Amino acid sequence: MNAIKEARRYIERRPPEDPAARTLAALVLALETDRGFDLSSLYDLDYKSFDLAIEVLRDWRLDRYYAGKAKLFDLSMQVHQSPETPATSVDATSSS
Numbered sequence: 001m002n003a004i005k006e007a008r009r010y011i012e013r014r015p016p017e018d019p020a021a022r023t024l025a026a027l028v029l030a031l032e033t034d035r036g037f038d039l040s041s042l043y044d045l046d047y048k049s050f051d052l053a054i055e056v057l058r059d060w061r062l063d064r065y066y067a068g069k070a071k072l073f074d075l076s077m078q079v080h081q082s083p084e085t086p087a088t089s090v091d092a093t094s095s096s
Contacts, residue, residue: 002059003052003056003059004059010049010052011024020046020049023042023044023045024049027042027053031056
C-alpha cells in the first residue's frame with residue numbers, strides 16, 4: 001500500500017485531537033498548498049508515525065514528478081498536433 005493511502009487511513013482511524021494524526025494532516029496540507037511546515041514536529045512522532053511521514057514525503061515528491069511529466073507530455077502533444085510549422089522547421093529557422 002502506498003504511503004499516501006496509509007496516511008489517510010492512519011488519520012481516519014485516530015481521533016481528531018490525536019497529535020500524530022494532526023501532525024500528519026498538517027504535513028499533507030503543507031505539501032498540497034506549498035506552505036511551510038515545522039519539521040521539528042516530526043521528531044515528536046513515534047518511530048512508526050515518523051517513518052510514515054517520511055514515506056509520505058517520498059511518495060508526494062514522486063507523484064509531483066509524474067504530474068509534471070504528464071503536463072510536459074500534454075503540452076508536447078498540443079505543440080506536435082498544432083497546424084503550425086513542424087518543430088524541425090522551427091528549429092532551423094530560429095537558429096538564423
